[in-house]
Amino acid sequence: MDDNTRYEAVRSRDGRFDGVFFTCVLSTGIYCRPSCPARTPKRENVRFQSSAAAAQAAGFRACRRCRPDAVPGSAEWNVRADAVGRAMRMIADGVVDREGVAGLARRLGYSARQVQRQLTAELGAGASALARAQRAHTARLLLQTTQLPITEIAFAAGFSSVRQFNDTMREIYARTPRELRREHASRTPVRAARGADGTSTQGRVALRLAYRGPYAAREIFDFLARRAIAGIEEVTGEPGARTYRRTLRLPYGWGVTEVEERTPPGGTWLDCRLTLSDLRDLTTAVQRTRRLFDLDADPGAVAERLAADPLVGPLAARRPGLRSPGAAEPGELAVRAVLGQQVTVSAARTLGGLLVAAHGTALPVRDGGLTQLFPEPGELAEAALAELPMPAARRAAVRTLCGALAEGGVVLEPGVCRDETERALLNLRGIGPWTAGYIRMRALGDPDVFLSGDAGVRHGLLAVAASGASDAAWRPWRSYAVHHLWNAPPAPAPNRAPNPVTNPVTHPMTDPMTDPMTKEPRP
The missing domain is CATH 3.30.310.20 (DNA-3-methyladenine glycosylase AlkA, N-terminal domain)
Known part of the structure; x- marks a missing residue:
């Protein structure tokens, strides 16, 4: 997009571009999201930045009406596999807050100077500024939704000192932390420090x-x-x-x-x-x-690409805004993918429940039906897993995978190189193309994975009469095409004996054509 196109998006208050770029208004000294309901500024008074951190570094304050720091993240970082895209995923996960810029650079395999240079060239701000903008947003949330003392909020948000915290909040929001809390309390009272059951709500x-x-x-x-x-x-x-x-x-x-x-x-x-x-x-x-x-997906970009395809287009029109769910815990998702090989979704869920009951870490306090944390890889790598009613080869595959996760042979975290991770997975016995692809799609959040050997995908293609279709036209959103195919209505039943394959809408993992070594679907 050029600046004139961006300005047209601002004039039309197009929410599709929230988080993609930010509008900086010279006459007021504030920056907004493109969909801000305030009066559209004159073109000569507008400058554009590709990140909130860059707008803040240029001396602009966050708009009080549209809260540009709370927009969805740019879908570009999920699509891009280069160093900048990987860095943005890591920064969002808090790597800079926990390990500093040096830790981020070490994970990326670059020097800190190279990382700063690449981020500044692309986004107008380095890793420290990007993390600082994120800390400020976290602090505002804590100020306005908890009664924590302000000093505790400063350190909980990741600031190294109270002075740094106060200076940052005044610079970004043009208000002190106390003013931010007081302003929000006047509109929406802050919750009581203790719940109805007497338990603390501080966390x-x-x-x-x-x-x-x-x-x-x-x-x-x-x-x-x-x-x-x-x-x-x-x-x-x-x-x-x-x-x-x-x-x-x-x-x-x-x-x-x-x-x-x-x-x-x-x-x-x-x-x-x-x-x-x-x-x-x-x-x-x-x-x-x-x-x-x-x-953080961009459903407009996904729909634009898939709608033009005569095969998947009708499915995309039927379910606008269909997403490709990721994973809250990538290592857990990888283990569940192995448990789900060649069994129904219901059976995989049962196996997962048995695994959690036997090896999970109990929560200090039960929370409704939630009682456990998923087992850590190191524990499962040494477990016999005799409680799981499944073939010994699959138990061995679970242990092998967990050993690789525990030892660092396979790393599943935001910002890893997806190609390298997939190759590392495929080198493990018991992990074949379907499992590696499913992990890449969900655990690594890759929007461009096509599970060609998946039974549900094949049935979806049959439903749209496209068994021999090419997936090239769906790039870079093939993961979304997979979900549309999984949700496709069943194809009309032929006049022959019923096919034993499970309905792909409820079970996209079963495939009777397996590889004898990995028990994986064949491509």
Whole structure:
């Protein structure tokens, strides 16, 4: 996009570009999201930045009306596999807050100077500035949704000193932390420090997770509900008004995230509540929840590419805003992918429940139906797994995978090189193309994975009379095409004996054509 195209998006208040670029207004000294409801500034008074951090570094303050620091992340970082895209995924997960710029550079395999140079050239701000902008947003959330002392909020948000915290908040929001809290309390009272049951709510944070519409919430909650493992996940309520809840193992402790299917008419967010044993995990917990629900996707770009295809286009039109769910815990998803080889979704869920019951870490306090954290890879690598009723070869594959995860032979985290990770997975005995592709699609959030050997995909292609279709036209959104094919209506039954393959809508993992060594679907 050039600046004139960006200005037209601002004039039309196009929410599709929220988070893609930011509007800086010279006459007021503030920066906004493109969809800001304020009066459109004159073209000569507008400059554009590709990140909130760059706008802040240029001396602009965040708009009070549109809150540009709370926009969805750019889908570009999920698509891009280069160093900048990988760095942005790591920064969002809190790597700079925990390990500094040097830690980020070490994970990327570059020098700190190279990382700073590449980020500044692309985004107008380096890793420190990008992380600082994220810390400020985290601090604002804590100020406005908890009664934590301001000093504790400063360190929970990742600031190294109270003075740095105060200076940053005044610079970005043109208000002190106390003024931010007082202003919000005048509109929405801060929750009491203790809940109705007498338990402390100091570690509970309520927030809205923004997304670009449309959003096919029903399909996402259906997908997660069918796979919810007892003890670590639960879905309550009726369709249209459900709540998804799950436990999280986080860098500083544990947490519980719960997301509501209900959204206000015309809303562009999901309501979320987080319970955290350590509030320093807030940024990481938010990002993991966003990845699970694929909230940084660009449904407009996906629809534009898929709608032009005569085969998948009708499916995309049927379900606008269909997302490709990620994973809250990548290592857990990898283990579940192996458990799901050649069994139904229901059977895989049962196996997962047995695994959690035998090896999971108990929560200090039961939270509804949530009682456990998913087992750590190191423990499963040494376990016999005799409680799992499945072939010995698959138990061995689980142990092999967990050993590689524990020892660092396979790394599943935001920002890793997806190609290298897939190659490392394929080198493990018992991991074939389907499992590696499924892990890449969900655990690594790759939007461009096509599971050619998947039974559900093949049945979806049959439903649209495209068994020999090429997936090249769906790049770089092939993962979304896979979900559309999984949700395709069943093809008309032929006049012959019933096919024993399970219905792909409820079970996209079963395939009777397997490789005898890996028990994997053949391409």
